[in-house]
Structures are given as structure tokens and as C-alpha cells.
Amino acid sequence: MKMRIFVPRDAGAIAVGADDVVAALEQAAEKRGLPIEIIRNGSRGLYWLEPMVEVATVKGRVAYGPVSPADVPSLFDAMASNGPHALRLGLTEEIPWLKRQTRLTFARCGVIDPRSVGDYRAHDGYKGLERALTLTSDEILADVTASGLRGRGGAGFPTGIKWKTVAQASADRKYIVCNADEGDSGTFADRMIMEGDPFVVIEGMTIAGIAVGATKGYIYIRSEYPHAVAAMNAAIAVARRTGYLGERIVGSTHTFDLEVRVGAGAYVCGEETSLLESLEGRRGIVRAKPPLPAHKGLFGRPTVINNVLSFAAIPFILDNGAKAYADFGMGRSRGTMPIQLAGNIRHGGLFETAFGVTLGELVDDIGGGTFTGRPVRAVQVGGPLGAYFPRELFDTPFDYEAFAARDGLIGHGGIVVFDDSVDMAKQARFAMEFCAVESCGKCTPCRIGSTRGVETIDKIIRGERTSENLAVVEDLCNTMKFGSLCALGGFTPYPVLSALKHFREDFGPAPATLQAAE
Amino acid sequence: MTSAYEPWNEARGAEIIAEHDKLEGATLVILHAMQEAFGYVPEPAIPMIASALSLSRAEVHGVFTFYHDFRHEPAGRHVLKICRAEACQAAGGDALAARVEAKLGIAIGSTTPDARVTLEPIYCLGLCATAPSAMLDGRVVGRLDEQRLDALVAEAQR
Numbered sequence: 214m215k216m217r218i219f220v221p222r223d224a225g226a227i228a229v230g231a232d233d234v235v236a237a238l239e240q241a242a243e244k245r246g247l248p249i250e251i252i253r254n255g256s257r258g259l260y261w262l263e264p265m266v267e268v269a270t271v272k273g274r275v276a277y278g279p280v281s282p283a284d285v286p287s288l289f290d291a292m293a294s295n296g297p298h299a300l301r302l303g304l305t306e307e308i309p310w311l312k313r314q315t316r317l318t319f320a321r322c323g324v325i326d327p328r329s330v331g332d333y334r335a336h337d338g339y340k341g342l343e344r345a346l347t348l349t350s351d352e353i354l355a356d357v358t359a360s361g362l363r364g365r366g367g368a369g370f371p372t373g374i375k376w377k378t379v380a381q382a383s384a385d386r387k388y389i390v391c392n393a394d395e396g397d398s399g400t401f402a403d404r405m406i407m408e409g410d411p412f413v414v415i416e417g418m419t420i421a422g423i424a425v426g427a428t429k430g431y432i433y434i435r436s437e438y439p440h441a442v443a444a445m446n447a448a449i450a451v452a453r454r455t456g457y458l459g460e461r462i463v464g465s466t467h468t469f470d471l472e473v474r475v476g477a478g479a480y481v482c483g484e485e486t487s488l489l490e491s492l493e494g495r496r497g498i499v500r501a502k503p504p505l506p507a508h509k510g511l512f513g514r515p516t517v518i519n520n521v522l523s524f525a526a527i528p529f530i531l532d533n534g535a536k537a538y539a540d541f542g543m544g545r546s547r548g549t550m551p552i553q554l555a556g557n558i559r560h561g562g563l564f565e566t567a568f569g570v571t572l573g574e575l576v577d578d579i580g581g582g583t584f585t586g587r588p589v590r591a592v593q594v595g596g597p598l599g600a601y602f603p604r605e606l607f608d609t610p611f612d613y614e615a616f617a618a619r620d621g622l623i624g625h626g627g628i629v630v631f632d633d634s635v636d637m638a639k640q641a642r643f644a645m646e647f648c649a650v651e652s653c654g655k656c657t658p659c660r661i662g663s664t665r666g667v668e669t670i671d672k673i674i675r676g677e678r679t680s681e682n683l684a685v686v687e688d689l690c691n692t693m694k695f696g697s698l699c700a701l702g703g704f705t706p707y708p709v710l711s712a713l714k715h716f717r718e719d720f721g722p723a724p725a726t727l728q729a730a731e
Numbered sequence: 732m733t734s735a736y737e738p739w740n741e742a743r744g745a746e747i748i749a750e751h752d753k754l755e756g757a758t759l760v761i762l763h764a765m766q767e768a769f770g771y772v773p774e775p776a777i778p779m780i781a782s783a784l785s786l787s788r789a790e791v792h793g794v795f796t797f798y799h800d801f802r803h804e805p806a807g808r809h810v811l812k813i814c815r816a817e818a819c820q821a822a823g824g825d826a827l828a829a830r831v832e833a834k835l836g837i838a839i840g841s842t843t844p845d846a847r848v849t850l851e852p853i854y855c856l857g858l859c860a861t862a863p864s865a866m867l868d869g870r871v872v873g874r875l876d877e878q879r880l881d882a883l884v885a886e887a888q889r
Contacts, residue, residue, distance in 0.1 A: 228858050228873030260860035396855060398816030404857035436763075436800050437856055439869060477759055477798030480854060494758030494784070496797040512755065554860065556821030561860030584822075593817055629859065631821045643820070647854075 217269040222253035224440040231264040237282035255409015257323035258563030268292040276302040322409035333412040341528030353424040359535035361547025365522035378507035379425040382515035389430035390518040394483040397596025399555040399627030403521035407441040411448035417524030422469040480651040499699040543569035556629035573607030587632035595624025598704035600711035637716035642670040644708035659702025662693040736770035771802035807842040807849035809887040818859035
């Protein structure tokens with residue numbers, strides 16, 4: 214019998230040598246005359262163990278990692294005999310880091326062959342769509358609303374309300390747009406799910422199309438993710454061929470088709486209105502709201518625009534019911550959140566769990582602290598526009614409102630860990646500089662405020678009139694926060710002000726010392 | 732080694748435009764296709780795209796210049812992109828960025844005088860759990876350290 218071996222095609226696994234491991238496995242099999250079948254799955258998200266190789270056994274899949282090509286010959290013998298090996302991790306499903314998770318959205322990621330619709334279906338795929346096809350639009354909308362699902366891109370707007378607005382709008386055509394322009398450093402959940410389980414995104418978007426009466430959808434993927442673009446295009450082609458996209462999907466009266474569009478390296482295009490401008494073929498300059506995209510979105514038509522993770526959560530909700538989803542979580546943050554542990558962290562990866570786990574548990578317990586072995590000093594949550602939290606705030610539960618109450622945000626669920634070698638004045642400067650470079654230029658607070666911000670922080674770093682310039686930075690931040698048209702300028706104050714507030718000692722000498730020096 | 736890109740040719744440019752001009756909002760799609768064929772977006776392509784899409788030259792020029800991805804001139808034979816975003820900074824990315832600049836003798840954002848290597852910043856490859864990371868000619872590399880970076884630079888210089 215052929216030995217079935219799984220090696221991820223996920224970009225994160227490829228970046229640490231998965232393709233070389235595949236080549237070595239093929240070579241070893243040929244040399245031994247043993248027939249093998251290599252399945253390129255997605256990643257399970259245990260990145261410190263990538264490339265993680267799994268082999269199917271009668272008891273379930275057994276994992277080994279991190280595997281290098283040099284390990285392959287001995288690994289091959291261990292896999293064939295199910296014997297001991299230094300890299301053996303045991304049954305994959307029993308790995309504690311994986312077992313502790315609640316995987317609703319990522320249930321199939323790393324398990325199935327992402328290019329096989331048959332494998333997707335064999336693991337409960339398309340059950341949500343099948344049920345949606347038996348419901349009225351109102352019934353689907355009621356389920357999505359009752360699930361408590363909120364936008365996974367940043368602000369956490371209720372998905373059900375957004376959909377309902379589009380469903381009620383009348384127009385000659387409507388659109389579904391998937392925001393796959395995940396530009397925040399420390400976040401990679403979109404990339405992982407598109408590469409590891411692309412059909413779940415397609416299914417979620419198809420259900421949205423049926424719910425609101427849209428027949429065309431676009432997935433706008435950032436150009437920095439070529440592997441995700443390839444995976445989505447491959448899955449769309451399969452879905453079309455098998456009747457899951459196109460006219461009369463799975464024998465119903467509904468038509469829905471999808472197209473992938475690739476961004477061109479502009480961070481601001483992750484903002485929904487700027488993304489729509491870019492999809493229309495223009496500069497990605499933000500639009501003033503109202504009108505909301507739900508009323509006037511892509512090409513002026515009513516448009517549902519959601520993040521990848523929002524669409525990917527939909528099939529579970531339709532298949533298992535709103536309550537099954539809403540039963541997880543805390544407060545008004547319902548369901549699970551795929552949390553991404555990144556940066557200087559020992560156990561970096563994707564950890565999907567119900568809302569409510571504390572930041573400290575995530576960083577120290579699950580993440581295992583830093584990989585440099587030095588103390589954790591700061592963690593940035595929610596991407597480049599998210600706040601820096603010190604250890605004193607590690608009791609903050611992962612919940613939209615709890616983070617907001619401490620001047621932070623969850624954003625897309627990315628956590629970037631820094632050790633004590635970090636210079637927080639430099640990080641604050643970087644946030645301003647990033648905003649200056651990526652500003653679309655439409656509004657003055659963002660365009661000018663960020664440039665003045667860089668200059669002023671530079672003065673502080675040089676020790677020029679520290680307290681006066683700190684006041685200027687705070688003033689600039691207030692102007693940006695309340696005067697900017699979109700979240701780029703509006704949220705840049707989060708990293709800057711949090712760095713100032715919690716790590717004041719990094720912003721030059723105290724004023725008294727400075728005067729003495731002068 | 733010969734370049735994988737075609738030299739600019741008006742007829743080929745027109746062909747590329749014709750492949751995509753029926754799409755809704757085709758500007759970015761066409762600019763990407765031009766760059767894929769020629770390695771950059773040649774200036775004469777701009778008025779051709781404008782006329783095919785019934786836009787002004789200024790509009791197409793505006794789109795072309797807005798996005799970081801589009802090149803105004805050919806890149807070096809190899810393109811090395813190094814991630815400069817927070818997760819990579821946290822994992823020692825700043826020191827590696829300085830090292831690659833010193834090794835190649837150029838600043839990030841420029842091309843070596845022998846036109847072998849273009850060094851560019853990139854803001855997040857989504858490899859934040861295996862940071863620091865880079866991309867050489869479309870191939871992703873994670874868990875960079877001095878040794879892996881030096882090997883990557885040597886490969887780019889070949």
C-alpha cells in the first residue's frame with residue numbers, strides 16, 4: 214500500500230524548506246522502491262515545527278518536525294516502521310498546542326488537500342451552502358445576525374447588519390467583495406486559510422451572494438501573497454468545473470461567480486473604500502462615508518465587503534446553526550478568533566480559540582515567551598496601527614470591548630512580541646513613518662500629521678526640548694485620531710500614544726536633566 | 732544569463748491590453764500584465780492603456796504612480812525583497828537589513844551598479860511566525876539569520 218505523506222504547501226512552510234523536504238522524500242522513496250503519495254496540505258499553524266511532515270497510520274496521522282532534507286532518510290525508516298525518531302511528535306491531533314484550540318474556522322486547515330473539492334466535502338465542506346439553499350434570504354440573514362459574527366478586519370461591525378442593508382437595497386446588480394488585503398504585520402490568518410482551505414472562503418462568499426442577491430464576487434488579494442493568489446485561483450477553477458460556481462450552482466436557481474484581483478503594494482487598500490477604488494482600477498484613495506459600501510459600493514452598486522475570516526466563518530454558522538457559534542466567546546465578542554502569534558516568540562503560529570483568553574496566557578503560556586530567551590517587554594496587538602501593551606496589561610482579555618477600554622484594538626488578531634532590546638521611541642517613529650509612506654493623501658491630518666509626527670519624534674530622540682515636543686506629538690495624534698478620514702490616519706495614534714504612555718523612559722532624558730545639560 | 736522578460740514592443744503591448752480590456756476596472760490588471768511581460772511598465776504603454784479604457788493619460792499615470800509595485804524602469808537581474816515590518820523588526824530584522832545593505836553596497840530601494848541585484852523593502856509577507864523573512868525572485872525565505880541571509884545574497888549575486 215502506498216504510504217500517504219503530508220507536507221504543507223503553505224508559504225510559511227515553504228519559507229523554511231518544505232519544498233526541499235518534498236524533493237528529498239521523493240528521492241528517498243525512489244531509492245527504496247517504495248510507492249508514496251505526497252499530499253500538499255495547508256499548515257496546521259505550528260510554525261516553529263514547520264516543515265511538519267505527517268504520515269497516515271491506522272491510528273491517525275503521525276507528525277514529525279521541524280524536518281530538514283538531511284533528516285529525510287532516517288525519517289523515512291521511522292515512518293515506514295512507525296518506530297521512534299527524534300523529530301516524532303506523536304499523533305497530530307494529540308499535540309497539546311493543537312488540542313487546546315477550538316477550531317471552527319480553521320477546522321480543515323492543514324488537514325485536507327486544499328485543491329480537492331472532494332476532500333473538502335468529505336470534511337463537512339459545502340454543508341453550509343446546501344443548507345443555505347433550502348432557506349430564504351431572511352432566514353440566512355437571521356442566522357448570520359444571531360451568530361453575533363463581527364467584522365474580522367478591525368472595527369468589529371456586525372456582519373448580519375451589513376448583509377441585511379445590502380439585501381434590502383434595490384439595484385440592477387450587487388457585489389460581494391472579499392477583502393484579502395491583509396497588510397498588517399503579525400497577521401497571516403487570511404493567507405493561511407486561502408492557502409490551506411480556499412473552498413471555505415468560496416463557500417462563505419457564495420452564501421453571502423445568495424443571502425443578498427448578488428451574482429458576482431471579487432477577492433482582492435495583496436500582491437505580497439503570490440501563494441494565496443495561486444491557491445484561490447486553483448480552487449475557483451475547480452469550483453467552476455464541479456458546479457459550485459457559475460450558473461445554477463449545484464442545481465439551484467442561483468448564479469454566482471468569483472474573480473481574483475491582485476493588489477499592487479498599497480497598504481491603504483486594506484481599507485474597504487480604498488480597496489473598492491482600487492478594484493475599479495483607480496488610485497486607492499479612500500472615499501468619505503456615507504454613502505456606505507452597502508448602499509453604494511463597487512461600481513456604485515450595493516456591496517457586501519467583508520474580511521476573509523468573516524466569510525470563512527459563515528459555512529460553520531450555516532451548517533451548525535447560529536447558536537453553536539454564539540455559544541463561544543464573551544460579552545459582545547461571540548465565537549472564536551484565529552489569533553496569530555508572531556515576532557520574537559518561541560511558539561509562533563495560528564491559535565484559534567474563543568474570545569476571552571487573556572493576553573498574558575497567549576504570550577507566556579501558549580506562545581512560550583520569546584525565542585531569544587530574553588524577557589518580553591512589549592506586544593503590539595492588531596497590526597501596525599495597534600497599541601503596544603506592556604506586561605502590566607497582560608490580564609486584558611481578548612475581547613473587542615476590553616481592548617478598547619485600555620486604548621487598544623484587536624484588529625485582525627495579530628500579536629507581535631518584542632523582547633527587552635526593543636527601543637519604543639524607534640517603534641513610535643516607525644508607526645508615524647509607515648503612515649506617512651502609506652497615506653493615500655486625501656485628508657490632511659493623515660498626510661501632513663504623520664510627516665510632522667516623524668520630524669517631531671526625531672527631535673525627541675535627539676533630546677531637543679523633550680517635553681514640548683512630546684506635547685506636540687500628543688496634539689498631532691489627537692488631530693489625526695479625530696480628523697482623519699479612515700483608520701490609517703485615525704489609528705496611527707494607537708501605537709504612538711501607547712508607546713509614550715507605557716514606555717516613557719525610551720523617549721529621551723527627562724526635562725530637568727536636559728536643562729542641566731544645556 | 733538572459734533576461735526572462737521580453738523587450739518592449741508596441742504590438743505585444745497592444746495584445747496584452749486586448750486580453751484584459753473587457754474586464755470591469757481593468758487598469759491594475761493590465762499594469763500587472765505589462766510588468767509581467769516586460770519586467771516594468773514602459774512609458775509608451777500608458778497612453779495605449781488610457782485610450783483602450785477611455786481614460787485620460789493623467790488618470791492612468793496617476794494609478795501607475797500610486798502603487799508601490801509598479802516599476803518605472805527594469806529591475807536588476809534578481810530582486811531581493813526584505814521584510815521591514817514589525818514582526819520581522821521584533822525578530823532582529825533591522826540588523827539583517829543593515830547587513831544586506833552593507834554586503835551589496837547599496838541602500839534598500841536601489842540596484843547594484845552591475846545591475847545584478849535590486850534590493851527592495853517589503854511590508855509583510857505573512858511569514859510573521861517564522862520571522863525575519865525575505866523573498867528572492869518570488870521565492871520566500873523565513874527564519875533568516877546571518878548565515879541564511881549571506882547565502883541568499885550570494886545566490887542573488889550569481
